[in-house]
Amino acid sequence: MITDVLVIGSGISGLTYAIKVAEKNPELGIVMISKNNLLESNTRYAQGGIAVVSNFKNDSYEKHISDTQIAGAGKCNETVVRFVVEEGHDRVQELIEWGTHFDTNKNTLHLTKEGGHSEKRIIHNKDRTGLEIQQALIKKIKTFLNITLLENHTLVDLITDHHTGSDFKRCYGAYVISNTQQEIIKISAQITILSTGGAGQLFSHTTNPKNATGDGLGAAYRAKVKIEGLPFVQFHPTALFPKIKDNTFLISEAVRGEGALLITKSGKRFMPDYDSNAELAPRDIVARSIAQEIIKSGDDFVYLDCSTISEEEFQNHFPTIQQSCNSVGINPPKDFIPVIPAAHYFCGGLEVNEHGETGLKGLYAIGECSHTGLHGANRLASNSLLESLVFSHRAALDSLKQLKEILPTDSFYEAIPEWKGEHYISNEKISAIGKLKKELQEVMSTKVGIFKTSKGLLEAEIRLKKIFLETQEIYKQNKLTLGVCELRNMVSVAYLMIKQSQELNANVGVFYNHDYA
Ligand SMILES: Cc1cc2nc3c(=O)[nH]c(=O)nc-3n(C[C@H](O)[C@H](O)[C@H](O)COP(=O)(O)OP(=O)(O)OC[C@H]3O[C@@H](n4cnc5c(N)ncnc54)[C@H](O)[C@@H]3O)c2cc1C
Known part of the structure; x- marks a missing residue:
C-alpha cells in the first residue's frame, strides 16, 4: 500500500x-x-x-x-x-x-x-x-x-x-x-x-x-x-485496587478535591504525616506516601474514604467512577474504595x-x-x-x-521490499510470551517503579537481559504476532528506562532513588 x-x-x-x-x-x-x-x-x-x-x-x-x-x-x-x-x-x-x-x-x-x-x-x-x-x-x-x-x-x-x-x-x-x-x-x-x-x-x-x-x-x-x-513516569496515587486481575481503574484526584481522605486498612489517616497539604499534596508525594504505607503495613492497598461527599454529589460529579466501582461490588461514597498507585503517564x-x-x-x-x-x-x-x-x-x-x-x-x-518472515507461532510459545510479559512487569514495578535504588536498577538490568534473550529467541524462531511485537517493544522501552535512570544522579520531579534521598 x-x-x-x-x-x-x-x-x-x-x-x-x-x-x-x-x-x-x-x-x-x-x-x-x-x-x-x-x-x-x-x-x-x-x-x-x-x-x-x-x-x-x-x-x-x-x-x-x-x-x-x-x-x-x-x-x-x-x-x-x-x-x-x-x-x-x-x-x-x-x-x-x-x-x-x-x-x-x-x-x-x-x-x-x-x-x-x-x-x-x-x-x-x-x-x-x-x-x-x-x-x-x-x-x-x-x-x-x-x-x-x-x-x-x-x-x-x-x-x-x-x-x-x-x-x-x-x-x-x-x-x-x-x-x-x-x-x-x-x-x-x-x-x-x-x-x-x-x-x-x-x-x-x-x-x-x-x-x-x-x-x-x-x-x-x-x-x-x-x-x-x-x-519520568508519573504514578497516579489512586487507582482502584484490582479485585479482579488487571481490572484497574483511575479514581480521579477530584474525589480527594471534594474531601475524600486516605486511610490505612486499619483506619488511620496518614497523609498529614507526610505533607501539610495532606490528601491534596502533589501527585508524586501522595503516590510515594501511599507506597510507603503499603510497604510499612504489608497490606495490598489503602482506602479512600469518600464519606465526606454526599451520595447525590458523588453521583453527579463522578458518574463514571461510581459505575466502575459498582461493577466490582463497591458502592461509594458509602463503601471505602481500595486504592493503589499505578503507572499513569510517561x-x-x-x-x-x-x-x-x-x-x-x-x-x-x-x-x-x-x-x-x-x-x-x-x-x-x-x-x-x-x-x-x-x-x-x-x-x-x-x-x-x-x-x-x-x-x-x-x-x-x-521498490521497498516486503516484510520477510514465514513461520507460524505455536501455542506453547504464546504462553511463554505471557509469562515473560508478567515477569517484565514485576521487575519494573519492584525495581524501577515509584522507589528505586542503584542496586535495584542493576538487578533489573540483569533480569531484563534474560527476558530480552528469551524474547529474541521467540522472535527469531516464529512468525511475528501481536504478542511478540508488544513484548519486544516493552523490553526495549524497559531497557532504555533502566539505562536512563542509572544516568540520573539526583532526585527530581517524579524520579526518586532512595540512594539520593
Ligand atoms: C485514566 C487516564 C486518565 C487521564 N486523564 C487525563 C486528563 O484528565 N487530562 C489530561 O490532559 N490527560 C489525561 N490523561 C493522559 C492523556 O489521556 C494521554 O496522555 C493522551 O490521551 C494521549 O493521547 P495520544 O493520542 O498521545 O495517545 P492515546 O490516546 O493513548 O492513543 C494511542 C493510540 O495508538 C494506538 N497504538 C498503540 N500502539 C500501536 C501500534 N503498535 N500500532 C497501531 N496503533 C497503535 C492505540 O491503539 C491508540 O489508538 C489520562 C490518562 C489516563 C490513562
Whole structure:
C-alpha cells in the first residue's frame, strides 16, 4: 500500500492531526492505523479534562506557564511551555467546533481546579472528558473520503534506509501486522506520524489500557531515533485496587478535591504525616506516601474514604467512577474504595522539535509518545491533552510543507521490499510470551517503579537481559504476532528506562532513588 501520510494511532493526537491535514488537502491520501478499534486509547479514559486559560479575569497565560514550570521541577523547555499555553485556547475552540461538548455554567465553560494549578482552568465533560473528545473526533474523521481507517492493525517496524538500502536518512512508512489476518503488510508513506500513546503496561498496575505497550517507542528505538526523559513516569496515587486481575481503574484526584481522605486498612489517616497539604499534596508525594504505607503495613492497598461527599454529589460529579466501582461490588461514597498507585503517564518519549518532528526526516511524534519538553520532570495535571492538540496542529502545518519538497519518487516506494518472515507461532510459545510479559512487569514495578535504588536498577538490568534473550529467541524462531511485537517493544522501552535512570544522579520531579534521598 502506498499513501502520502501514514498516521499510527487513533487517540487525540493522531485523530486531530489527520483531521487537520485532510481538511485542508482533500487530494492527499491519508491512512490511519489503530491497534484495536478506533476508540481504545489512553485518551478515552481521561477523566479530569484539559488545562487551558479561558477565564482571563482571574487567570492568565503567565500563571499557567508558571504552574507548569513548578510542576516540571525546573526541567521544562520554556519556549515550548509558552507556546503550548498560548496556542491552547485556539486549539480547544477547534475541538468545540468539531463537536466536543464541555460542561458549561451560564454559557461559559465550567472550570475545575486540579493539583498544582493556581487557578480554576480545567475544562471537562463530567468525569468522562476523554471519551467525549474521542467520540467527537471519531465522528469527524469518518466524514473525510481521503482518510482510510484500518482498525486492528499494529505497527511492527518503521521503514528506513536500513530496509531500502538508500541513504536519504528518512522514514518511508511502516510494516504493519493485520491482527485478524496475522499477516504483515507494507504501508509506504512520505510522512509517518507516531501517535501511539504511552507505555503504562510496563508496570503491573497501570491506569492505561492493555494496548499501551510503548510500541512507537520500541519501533523508533530500533530505527535509532532519540528517546528522552523515560525515567519520568508519573504514578497516579489512586487507582482502584484490582479485585479482579488487571481490572484497574483511575479514581480521579477530584474525589480527594471534594474531601475524600486516605486511610490505612486499619483506619488511620496518614497523609498529614507526610505533607501539610495532606490528601491534596502533589501527585508524586501522595503516590510515594501511599507506597510507603503499603510497604510499612504489608497490606495490598489503602482506602479512600469518600464519606465526606454526599451520595447525590458523588453521583453527579463522578458518574463514571461510581459505575466502575459498582461493577466490582463497591458502592461509594458509602463503601471505602481500595486504592493503589499505578503507572499513569510517561513524561518522556521521542525527542521532537517545536513542530513535532523527530531526528529522522519525515517521522513525526505527537502526544504521549513524544518528548516535547513541556512536562520537564513531572507533568502538570491535564496538560497532556493540551500538548497533544497543540503539537498535532504544528505537526500538520510542518509536514504539509515537507510534502511540497522534492521527495523520493513513486517507483522508489514501490521498490521497498516486503516484510520477510514465514513461520507460524505455536501455542506453547504464546504462553511463554505471557509469562515473560508478567515477569517484565514485576521487575519494573519492584525495581524501577515509584522507589528505586542503584542496586535495584542493576538487578533489573540483569533480569531484563534474560527476558530480552528469551524474547529474541521467540522472535527469531516464529512468525511475528501481536504478542511478540508488544513484548519486544516493552523490553526495549524497559531497557532504555533502566539505562536512563542509572544516568540520573539526583532526585527530581517524579524520579526518586532512595540512594539520593
Ligand atoms: C485514566 C487516564 C486518565 C487521564 N486523564 C487525563 C486528563 O484528565 N487530562 C489530561 O490532559 N490527560 C489525561 N490523561 C493522559 C492523556 O489521556 C494521554 O496522555 C493522551 O490521551 C494521549 O493521547 P495520544 O493520542 O498521545 O495517545 P492515546 O490516546 O493513548 O492513543 C494511542 C493510540 O495508538 C494506538 N497504538 C498503540 N500502539 C500501536 C501500534 N503498535 N500500532 C497501531 N496503533 C497503535 C492505540 O491503539 C491508540 O489508538 C489520562 C490518562 C489516563 C490513562
